[in-house]
Amino acid sequence: MSDLGTGTVIGLEVHVRLATVTKLFCGCPAVFGASPNSRVCPMCLGLPGALPTLNGDAVRLAVRAALALGYRVERTSEFVRKQYFYPDLPKGYQITQYAHPLARQGSLRVPDAAGGRRVPLRRLQLEEDAGKSVHDQLESSSLLDFNRCGLPLIEIVTEPVLRSPSEARAFLVRLRQVLERYARVSDCRMEEGELRADANISLVDSGGVTRAGRVEVKNLNSFAHVERALAVEERRLAARVAEGHAPGAETRLYDAEARKTRALRGKEEVLDYRYMPEPDLPPLRIDEASLRAAADGLPPAPAEVERRLIEHHGLSPQEAARIANTPGRAAYLEATVADGGLPLARTASGLVLGQLAAERKRRGLESEADLLPPAALRRLAQLRLDGRLSARTAARALELLFRLREPSPSDVDELVASRQLTQVAEPAELERWIRQALAAHPGEVERYRAGEERLLGYFMGEVMRASSGRADPRAATLLLRALLRSAEG
Amino acid sequence: MNPLSSLAACQKLLSSRADGFAELASEALARAVALERGEQPIHAFLSLRDTAPCVGPEPSPGASWRAGGCLAGVPIAVKDNICTTDFPTTCGSRMLQGYVSPYSATAVRRLEAAGAWILGKTNLDEFGMGSSTEHSAYGPTRNPADRSRVPGGSSGGSAAAVAAGAVPAALGSSTGGSVRQPAALCGIVGLKPTYGRVSRYGLVAFASSLDHIGVLARSVRDAATVLEAIAGFDRRDATSQRRDPPRADRVSAAELAGRSIGIPGEYFGDELDDGVRAVMERTLGLLSRCGARITPVSLPSTELALACYYVIAPAEASSNLARYDGVRFGRRAPGVATLRELYGRSRGEGFGDEVKRRIVLGTHVLSAPRYEAFYVRALQLRRRVGDDIRRVLGEVDAIFAPTTPSPAFPLGSRCAAPTDMYRADLYTVAANLAGIPALSVPIGDVDGLPVGGQLMCGAWEEEKMCSIGAAIERLVGYDPPRARGVG
Numbered sequence A: 001m002s003d004l005g006t007g008t009v010i011g012l013e014v015h016v017r018l019a020t021v022t023k024l025f026c027g028c029p030a031v032f033g034a035s036p037n038s039r040v041c042p043m044c045l046g047l048p049g050a051l052p053t054l055n056g057d058a059v060r061l062a063v064r065a066a067l068a069l070g071y072r073v074e075r076t077s078e079f080v081r082k083q084y085f086y087p088d089l090p091k092g093y094q095i096t097q098y099a100h101p102l103a104r105q106g107s108l109r110v111p112d113a114a115g116g117r118r119v120p121l122r123r124l125q126l127e128e129d130a131g132k133s134v135h136d137q138l139e140s141s142s143l144l145d146f147n148r149c150g151l152p153l154i155e156i157v158t159e160p161v162l163r164s165p166s167e168a169r170a171f172l173v174r175l176r177q178v179l180e181r182y183a184r185v186s187d188c189r190m191e192e193g194e195l196r197a198d199a200n201i202s203l204v205d206s207g208g209v210t211r212a213g214r215v216e217v218k219n220l221n222s223f224a225h226v227e228r229a230l231a232v233e234e235r236r237l238a239a240r241v242a243e244g245h246a247p248g249a250e251t252r253l254y255d256a257e258a259r260k261t262r263a264l265r266g267k268e269e270v271l272d273y274r275y276m277p278e279p280d281l282p283p284l285r286i287d288e289a290s291l292r293a294a295a296d297g298l299p300p301a302p303a304e305v306e307r308r309l310i311e312h313h314g315l316s317p318q319e320a321a322r323i324a325n326t327p328g329r330a331a332y333l334e335a336t337v338a339d340g341g342l343p344l345a346r347t348a349s350g351l352v353l354g355q356l357a358a359e360r361k362r363r364g365l366e367s368e369a370d371l372l373p374p375a376a377l378r379r380l381a382q383l384r385l386d387g388r389l390s391a392r393t394a395a396r397a398l399e400l401l402f403r404l405r406e407p408s409p410s411d412v413d414e415l416v417a418s419r420q421l422t423q424v425a426e427p428a429e430l431e432r433w434i435r436q437a438l439a440a441h442p443g444e445v446e447r448y449r450a451g452e453e454r455l456l457g458y459f460m461g462e463v464m465r466a467s468s469g470r471a472d473p474r475a476a477t478l479l480l481r482a483l484l485r486s487a488e489g
Numbered sequence B: 001m002n003p004l005s006s007l008a009a010c011q012k013l014l015s016s017r018a019d020g021f022a023e024l025a026s027e028a029l030a031r032a033v034a035l036e037r038g039e040q041p042i043h044a045f046l047s048l049r050d051t052a053p054c055v056g057p058e059p060s061p062g063a064s065w066r067a068g069g070c071l072a073g074v075p076i077a078v079k080d081n082i083c084t085t086d087f088p089t090t091c092g093s094r095m096l097q098g099y100v101s102p103y104s105a106t107a108v109r110r111l112e113a114a115g116a117w118i119l120g121k122t123n124l125d126e127f128g129m130g131s132s133t134e135h136s137a138y139g140p141t142r143n144p145a146d147r148s149r150v151p152g153g154s155s156g157g158s159a160a161a162v163a164a165g166a167v168p169a170a171l172g173s174s175t176g177g178s179v180r181q182p183a184a185l186c187g188i189v190g191l192k193p194t195y196g197r198v199s200r201y202g203l204v205a206f207a208s209s210l211d212h213i214g215v216l217a218r219s220v221r222d223a224a225t226v227l228e229a230i231a232g233f234d235r236r237d238a239t240s241q242r243r244d245p246p247r248a249d250r251v252s253a254a255e256l257a258g259r260s261i262g263i264p265g266e267y268f269g270d271e272l273d274d275g276v277r278a279v280m281e282r283t284l285g286l287l288s289r290c291g292a293r294i295t296p297v298s299l300p301s302t303e304l305a306l307a308c309y310y311v312i313a314p315a316e317a318s319s320n321l322a323r324y325d326g327v328r329f330g331r332r333a334p335g336v337a338t339l340r341e342l343y344g345r346s347r348g349e350g351f352g353d354e355v356k357r358r359i360v361l362g363t364h365v366l367s368a369p370r371y372e373a374f375y376v377r378a379l380q381l382r383r384r385v386g387d388d389i390r391r392v393l394g395e396v397d398a399i400f401a402p403t404t405p406s407p408a409f410p411l412g413s414r415c416a417a418p419t420d421m422y423r424a425d426l427y428t429v430a431a432n433l434a435g436i437p438a439l440s441v442p443i444g445d446v447d448g449l450p451v452g453g454q455l456m457c458g459a460w461e462e463e464k465m466c467s468i469g470a471a472i473e474r475l476v477g478y479d480p481p482r483a484r485g486v487g
Helices: A056-068 A165-182 A223-242 A288-295 A302-311 A317-323 A327-337 A342-363 A374-385 A391-402 A409-418 A427-440 A442-449 A453-466 A473-488 B007-016 B020-034 B106-113 B156-163 B180-186 B220-230 B274-289 B302-323 B339-350 B353-366 B372-393 B418-425 B429-434 B462-476
Strands: A006-017 A079-083 A093-097 A103-110 A117-128 A132-134 A143-145 A152-158 A195-205 A210-220 A250-255 A260-266 B045-048 B075-079 B117-122 B169-174 B189-192 B212-217 B260-264 B293-297 B398-402 B438-446 B449-456
Touching (some): A006 A165, A056 A103, A056 A117, A056 A152, A056 A165, A079 B302, A103 A165, A165 A195, A210 A223, A223 A250, A223 A260, A317 A342, A327 A342, A327 A374, A342 A374, A374 A409, A391 A409, B007 B020, B007 B220, B020 B045, B020 B075, B020 B117, B045 B156, B106 B117, B106 B220, B156 B180, B169 B220, B180 B189, B180 B212, B180 B438, B180 B449, B212 B220, B274 B398, B274 B462, B302 B353, B302 B372, B302 B418, B302 B429, B353 B372, B398 B462, B438 B462, B449 B462
Parallel strands (some): B075 B117, B260 B398
Antiparallel strands (some): A079 A093, A132 A143, A195 A210, B045 B117, B189 B212, B189 B438, B398 B449
């Protein structure tokens, strides 16, 4: 699109369901997948005379989410009614926040090629979900399920600063990581509607003047859909601009199957929600104590953890991102390496991301720390770093260590000694394994001598096999080459 | 003597013999049924118990309020916009014809826990919107003092049932004066407590920030007793407050000497009926002879309060009544083809004209282009009304004024001019806007039509307010309508 002199500007509006036991304004259980209309009461059905009472746990989780996203939590926020008629909205209004949201001015650092970009967040508000309409099961009627009515949501609105569909996706991935793994306020299962995103997209020229938009795209129920729908819309708008049009504000629906967007309503049909203060709920006040309670055990932001892993422990950005995927894993690595220096950190990180991560997953454990105490891992990494364990013997050592309960560093030493796992660089020993390997393959030796040098790797494999992985690869390679040459002479 | 004329009379019968309850209940039922008979029926009730049981409900053992015992076995009527599982809750609307709530309002549950026996549900202006009970989809209620006149509203059915002697007390609700105004017009006591004193859970919302459950009775003491039973914090209503219920046994008619009573000049303007003015002046004379200090005070926001009320109340009503859409309960227009038609016809057929008028008005003032000019300004004005009243109440014990500008008006006389009807609330809306307690006490009559005097006190001062009210009651010695052979 550079030929048009335009750039893309994207903003996101994300709804995240808080993982509470009960709904936001009544005591109904907040569960997914119950039979239709089985988790409802006078409040969530909007029966005459029913009144909302605020779920304190939802407030705690919303405040926690706000803190995790660097928001300024407002001491006083207010609920309002957003009014419109729709059959899955029983009261005829949604209880939400408007002029006085729970929190303002947050930010989320999203990884990019330049090492991360801060996306400013406008506001975070607490609100209730609506019910679910099913239009495609009966020919001439719609079905309504009110179980979802009143489930607690937070709405997070970004400034319109995202520059591409892929950056929009990266933002959402990061947001989910923070809310699900770091703050643990939501399970963020998109397929169950626990994280929903609406996007708006505009095209601007180099002077920042809007050429097209602002187009709101709805019905984006996976990260891939967000990226694809925005890319589709970006191309459509660019084509319209190229044709000399200036497409205006409208709302469009993404059709994932057709990979197309279609118009839902234009600007002129903009709804008047007749916001009014919610008289049934007093203003929500957040005091010091509830702020502290909400922040309890909240880990630092993943961007912060990644920065430390890169700058302090010398990990690559890719490695750091994988280690910081969960706060537990990052904490585990940091406990393992302490101030052990950069090479140790990289070695340990390799072990954590490789064999430990695989084993944790296989066993369905919460954290790598459940497999091996940090001190034992540190000892193992140190042996590997010193060259006393090869990749193969280290792997073998880990396998054996996984069978022990809470092994100590001395258990590691003992195991390495008793199982003879240390790497061998001693020439006499190496020569014995090499000669054994060469004697077993006279044909290959002949081909090597005839000039087929790529067989060196094959012989190394045989040497490693003969040594049960204990041969020091560098010393063995040198000696192998020498022996092959000397036999020539 | 009618055993239903007071709580004391009920208790006397209940304790005098073993089958006292059966007799009291049958008597109440017979009187209630009689109100539905004749050429000009009072029509106080929309639904009634089928039969009087032999054994009355016991106060629940867990009932912590001391008033519990006072209501054991006592028949009480409940306005039909307060949810009950034993009767339909129609709100006087076709929209909710036959609708039975799956739960009972907190106030009703507390009455029953105190041993009260709910006799039936009373007529009202549709959803509480009106001042005459003529805006009921089920026909108007008539004033027991003069059947050609309105009983006031919107709790007209409750007021008429008490005034006619079918029950010693009834629950009503007040958004702009719907307890005090019908009490005044029917010659009984109407008590609207402090906002947050009685749970609104189960009161069908008209304008949530103004809605209160209140009590209609024939004496201040009885009203205070019922209030004590239903008051107190309720976790189901986020606007209810953690305050101990006011105690009826602390209500004492003894002391008027030294009390300062503020008389707001704005409540004695041109709109005040001469007869009502004369009754008020006579009462003020009595008060001052008893040693009360009568102090002129000023409430400059009085005239604006009514305008403010008629912006805020319809705005909230338009929101609260959005749920009547024909989808889940209530009236659903048959044979509709589209969603728009379902809404349009269900609401068009289900709501009466006054309700529609207020929904349209409320929708208008909340619409984006009008919001600042109407709704936001009304909220500012509401604060001013409250500030005015609190300022005055900082200087006097109570404000005393007429409850209504005129006595009961003839049926049908104001239906054509809604704003004339709205003026019936002129003196009562301020207490709802400010959330302070207010009490209407009968102080006399004009050509046989009862006149009420209204007391207003500071928030949570119901005990003091009822004490002054009881003193006025005793001083005036007004004969309630039963003495003239009604009911």
